[in-house]
Amino acid sequence: MTPVIALVGRPNVGKSTLFNQMTRTRDALVADFPGLTRDRKYGEGFYEDRKFIVIDTGGLTGQEAGLDSEMAQQSLQAVDEADIVLFLVDGRAGLTAGDEVIADHLRRSDKQAHLVVNKTDGQDPDVAAADFYKLGFQSVFMIAAAHNRGVRSLLEHLLPEPEEPHEQDRADRYPGIRIGVVGRPNVGKSTLVNRMLGEERVVVYDMPGTTRDSIYIPYERHGHEYTLIDTAGVRRRKNVKEVVEKFSIIKTLQAIDDAHVVILVIDAREGLVDQDLHLIGFVLDAGRSLVIAINKWDGMDSEDRAKVKEQVARRLDFLDYADKYYISALHGTGVGTMYESVQASYESSMAKWPTNRLTAILEDAIAQHQPPMVHGRRIKLRYAHQGGSNPPVIVVHGNQVGSLPGAYKRYLENTFRKVLKVVGSPIRFEFRGGENPFANKVDRLTPRQRVKKDNDMKKGRIVKKVRQKSTKR
Numbered sequence: 518m519t520p521v522i523a524l525v526g527r528p529n530v531g532k533s534t535l536f537n538q539m540t541r542t543r544d545a546l547v548a549d550f551p552g553l554t555r556d557r558k559y560g561e562g563f564y565e566d567r568k569f570i571v572i573d574t575g576g577l578t579g580q581e582a583g584l585d586s587e588m589a590q591q592s593l594q595a596v597d598e599a600d601i602v603l604f605l606v607d608g609r610a611g612l613t614a615g616d617e618v619i620a621d622h623l624r625r626s627d628k629q630a631h632l633v634v635n636k637t638d639g640q641d642p643d644v645a646a647a648d649f650y651k652l653g654f655q656s657v658f659m660i661a662a663a664h665n666r667g668v669r670s671l672l673e674h675l676l677p678e679p680e681e682p683h684e685q686d687r688a689d690r691y692p693g694i695r696i697g698v699v700g701r702p703n704v705g706k707s708t709l710v711n712r713m714l715g716e717e718r719v720v721v722y723d724m725p726g727t728t729r730d731s732i733y734i735p736y737e738r739h740g741h742e743y744t745l746i747d748t749a750g751v752r753r754r755k756n757v758k759e760v761v762e763k764f765s766i767i768k769t770l771q772a773i774d775d776a777h778v779v780i781l782v783i784d785a786r787e788g789l790v791d792q793d794l795h796l797i798g799f800v801l802d803a804g805r806s807l808v809i810a811i812n813k814w815d816g817m818d819s820e821d822r823a824k825v826k827e828q829v830a831r832r833l834d835f836l837d838y839a840d841k842y843y844i845s846a847l848h849g850t851g852v853g854t855m856y857e858s859v860q861a862s863y864e865s866s867m868a869k870w871p872t873n874r875l876t877a878i879l880e881d882a883i884a885q886h887q888p889p890m891v892h893g894r895r896i897k898l899r900y901a902h903q904g905g906s907n908p909p910v911i912v913v914h915g916n917q918v919g920s921l922p923g924a925y926k927r928y929l930e931n932t933f934r935k936v937l938k939v940v941g942s943p944i945r946f947e948f949r950g951g952e953n954p955f956a957n958k959v960d961r962l963t964p965r966q967r968v969k970k971d972n973d974m975k976k977g978r979i980v981k982k983v984r985q986k987s988t989k990r
Contacts, residue, residue: 519568519569519570519770519771519774520569520570520600520601520675520676520677521569521570521571521572521598521599521600521601521767522539522562522569522570522571522572522599522600522601522602522603522675523571523572523574523595523596523598523599523601523602523603524536524571524572524573524574524603524605525574525577525595525596525602525603525604525605525619525623526576526577526604526605526606526616526619527576527577527606527607527613527615527616527619528575528576528577529576529607530576530605530606530607530635530636531605531607531635531636531662531663532573532574532576532605533573534635534662534663535603535605535633535635535660535662535668536558536560536571536573538662538665538668539560539562539569539571539668539672540560540561540562540571541562541563542560558572558573559571559572559770560572560573561770561799561802561803562672564669564672564673564676567672567676567677568774569676570767570770570771572595572598572599574595577593577615577618577619593622596622596623596626596628597626598767599628600629601628601629601630601631601675602623602626602628602629602630602631603630603631603633603671603675604619604620604623604630604631604632604633604654605633605635606632606633606634606635606649607635607636608634608635608636608637608640608642608645608646608659609636609640609645611648612648612649612651612652616649616652617652620632620652620653620654624653630654631654631656631657631658631675632649632652632654632656632657632658633657633658633660633671634646634649634657634658634659634660635660635661635662636661636662636663637659637660637661637666637667638661638663638664638666642659643659645659646659656674658670658671658674691733691735691744691775692735692742692744693735693737693741693742693743693744694741694742694743694744694777694778694859694860694863695743695744695746695775695776695777695778696743696744696745696746696776696777696778696779696780696859697746697748697772697773697775697776697778697779697780697805698710698745698746698747698748698779698780698782699748699769699772699773699779699780699781699782699796699800700781700782700783700784700793700796701784701790701792701793701796703784704782704783704784704787704812704813705782705784705812705813705846705847706747706748706782707747708812708846708847709780709782709810709812709844709846709852710732710734710745710747712846712847712849712852713745713852713855714734714736714745732746732747733745733746734746734747738856741860746772746775746776748768748769748772748773770799773799773800773803773805774803774805776805777805777806777863777866777867777907778805778806778807778808778859778862778863778866778941779800779805779806779807779808780808780809780810780855780859781793781796781797781800781807781808781809781810782810782812782846783809783810783811783812783829784812784813785811785812785813785814785817785822785825785843786813786817786821788824788825788828789825789828789829789832789833794832797833797836801943804907804908804943804945805866805907805908805942806862806863806865806866806908806941806942806943807836807839807862807941807942807943808839808840808841808842808855808858808859808862808941809829809833809836809839809840809841809842810841810842810844810846810855811825811829811841811842811843811844812844812845812846813845813846813847814843814844814845814850814851815845815847815848815850822843826843829841838934838939838940838941838942838943839941840855840858840862840940840941842854842855842858858940858941861940861941862940862941862942865909865937865938865939865940865941865942866906866907866908866909866941866942867906867907868906868909868937868939869903869906870903870937872900872901872902872903875900875901875902875903875911875933876900876901876902878901878932878933878936878937879898879900879901879913879929881932881936882928882929882932882933883898886925886928888921888925889922889925891917891920894917896915896916896917896918896920896921897915897916897917898913898914898915898918899914899915900913900914901913901914904947907942908942908943908944908945909939909942909944909945910944910945910946910947911933911944911945911946911947912946912947912948912949913929913946913947913948913949914948914949914950915948915949915950916950917950918948918949918950919948919950921948926946926948929946930944930946
C-alpha cells in the first residue's frame with residue numbers, strides 16, 4: 518500500500534517548501550509570511566522506485582480561533598489519515614510554546630512521528646536542533662528544504678524498500694484486469710459497477726457519500742477475469758467535512774494506483790467540472806490507462822447533449838487517445854461496449870516491443886522530421902528500447918537530448934502511438950545522453966610537445982601585448 522506522509526507544524530516553518538521538494542512540483546504556494554496554506558493539499562512523490570502520497574497542511578499554533586480554528590482542524594485530520602507524520606520546526610526561531618503543544622498532540626495520537634528541523638542552512642545543524650531534543654522524539658532530521666539539503670536522506674529513512682513479491686501477491690488476490698471506477702460523489706459509480714457486474718453488489722442511494730471505502734470485486738466475463746474497484750467520490754476539499762470522507766480520498770488515490778485501467782465517470786447533467794480534471798491529472802500522473810464515461814445521458818434533449826459533447830471535445834482535447842462513452846448506467850445503455858476499450862487499453866499498457874522495431878520507428882520519424890540544431894550542431898537520436906510497462910516507457914538514446922524541445926517530444930510520442938496503435942494508455946519517454954569518452958581522460962604530452970605548447974603560449978602572449986600597444990597608440 519502506498520504510504521501517506523503528512524507535514525504538520527507552526528505557520529511559516531517550511532511545510533509547503535518541503536511539499537514541493539518531495540513532489541518535485543510547484544503546486545504549493547510559498548511565501549515568507551505565515552498562514553498562506555489554509556487547506557490541505559495532496560501530492561504524489563517518488564524516491565527512486567518508491568512511491569508515496571504527501572499532504573501539505575496549514576499551520577498550527579495551539580491558540581486557534583475563527584478561520585485559524587478551521588485550518589487547525591484540517592491539519593489534525595491530516596494526522597489521523599497519515600501513516601507517517603513529519604513535524605516541522607524552525608531551526609532559526611528555536612523552540613516555541615506552539616511547538617510543545619503540537620508535540621504533545623502527536624504523542625497522544627500514537628502515530629509514527631518524526632521531528633524535522635528546517636532552515637538549518639547557514640548555521641551548525643547540531644546547534645540549531647539542540648533545543649528541540651527536549652520534545653522527546655527518537656528520530657530527528659536536520660534539513661534545509663529551500664536548498665533541498667537533507668531531504669533525500671529523510672526519504673531514505675522513511676520509505677521502506679519496495680517488496681518485489683507484492684505485485685505478484687496482489688495479482689493472485691485480485692486476478693485479471695483491475696478496473697478502477699472513480700469520479701465525484703453521486704455521479705453513478707456504484708450504479709455503473711452493479712451494471713457491469715449484472716447484480717446489486719454495492720449500495721446505491723441518491724445521496725453523495727454512500728460509498729465510504731474502496732471495494733474490490735473479482736469476477737469473470739466471457740472467459741476473461743476482471744476485478745472492479747468501486748471507489749468513494751472525491752469532492753473539493755472545502756466541501757469535505759467528515760473525517761471518514763477524508764479517509765475515502767486517500768483510499769481513492771490508492772485505488773487508482775492499484776488499477777490497470779481507470780474508468781472516470783462524469784455527470785452529463787452537471788457537465789465537466791474542475792474536480793474531474795484534477796482526477797484526470799492524478800490518473801495520468803499515476804500512468805494508468807483511462808476510459809471516460811459520461812453518465813446520465815438518458816433523458817437529456819438534443820441541445821443539452823450537443824453542449825456536453827462540445828465541452829468534452831474542447832476541454833479534453835489532450836486526451837484524444839482515451840475512448841469516451843456516453844452511457845446510462847441506470848438503464849445499461851452503452852455500458853457493455855466499454856469492455857472493448859478496457860481490454861484494448863490494458864493490452865496497450867502491458868505491451869512489449871522489440872528494440873529493433875522501436876529503433877526503426879525512431880529512424881523513420883527522424884527521416885520525416887529532423888531534430889533541430891542546437892549551438893550549431895544537430896541533435897542526434899540514435900536508438901530506442903522499452904524501459905517498462907503500465908505505462909509503456911520508451912527510452913531514447915542520443916546526444917544533446919537535454920536541449921530537445923517539447924514540441925519534438927510530442928511529435929515522437931504521437932508518431933510512436935500511431936505506429937504502435939497504443940490506445941487508452943499514456944506513453945512515457947526517457948531521453949538519455951551518451952557519455953563523453955574523453956571526459957576523464959588525462960591529456961599526457963611528450964616533452965617535445967610540452968616545449969612546443971609553451972612556446973606557442975609565449976608567442977600568443979607577445980602578439981596580444983603588441984596588439985594592445987598598437988590599440989593605445
